[in-house]
Each structure stands twice: as C-alpha cells, then as structure tokens.
Amino acid sequence: MCRLRLIEPDEANSPAKEIFQKLVLVPNVLCLMANSDTVLETYANHHAKLAKYKLSARYRKAISLAVSQFNDCPYCTALHTATAVDGGILTKEECMEARRMNSPDPKTDAILRFTNEVLEKRGKIDENILLLLKDQGFVDQEIIEALDIISFITLANYIANVGEPELDFLRPPPLH
Secondary structure, eight states, X not given: OOSSOOOXXXXXXXXXXXXXXXXXXXXXXXXXXXXXXXXXHHHHHHHHHGGGOSSOHHHHHHHHHHHHHHTTOHHHHHHHHHHHHHTTSSOHHHHHXXXXXXXXXXXXXXXXXXXXXXXXXXXXOOHHHHHHHHHTTOXXXXXXXXXXXXXXXXXXXXXXXXXXXXXXXXXXXXXX
C-alpha cells in the first residue's frame, strides 16, 4: 500500500492535470510527485529535455537502470526495464547487465563503471575512471549529462522508495 497520497490524473489540478493529459500512461511515481506541482513540473520539464542530450538514449537508460538498482528501487527498476525493452532501447539481457553495472560493450561498460563509481564515492571518483570514459570517446558534455541522469533518476528513486507506490509494470527478474 502506498505510503503517500497518489494524485490520480482525474483529480489533479493544473499544472499536474496538463502534464498528465500529455501522457499515454501516468506512472504512479508521477502521481506521487503531483503532491507538489513544482516538483512534478520540474521533473516533467527536465524529462522533456533529455531528448536534446548528446548522451544517447541507450546510455541514459543503462544509467537509469544502474542507478535504480543501486538505490534498491524496485519501482524504478521495473519502469526502466519495461520502457527500455518496449521502446527497443535495450534488450532484457542488456537491462540485466546494466543493473549489474557491467556490459560486454566497452563503451557501455565504461559509462556503467563511471556511474557505479559516482554513486559509491558520492562523486569523488578516481581519475582513472574519468580517463576510461574519455578513452572510450565520451566528451565532457556527455559526462556532465551522465551526472545529471544519475541525480535525476536518484530523485525518482527516493520518491518511489519513500512513497512505495504499486508497480505499474511487471517486476523485473532478480539479479543472480
């Protein structure tokens, strides 16, 4: 049972109502965010800007899965697995690998190792991790965008972990 009030789309006031009307599916985590119009608006505006990032959707989704797994957020892990697979961004196996923070693809592995290091060391990363990213072709803009994704997803993880909304998506398989 959800520990915070869910603002359902049919009971939402502006601007939440306007945000919800643009969506095909309104995930429960957004219904939690709707308790603060400002937080929901900020989150929705931020989400809309992600398509303009130099960092590809593939890397953004891998980071999202890694962060959600690190933060032990079953809700966001399920959401990002479903949207990655259904959107053709990652396969189920790639989602599992991202949650383990590794990949057979060297560039994806580098961004996931960076993500893990940032999370574990609260941003005080080893120089070698940064060099690894740059050796794999990531530029400073993409590194800053990766940091943004880490913080952006962490907010959603914390809201979902505190609120404990019902899952809108199938629970992904556990890591072995």
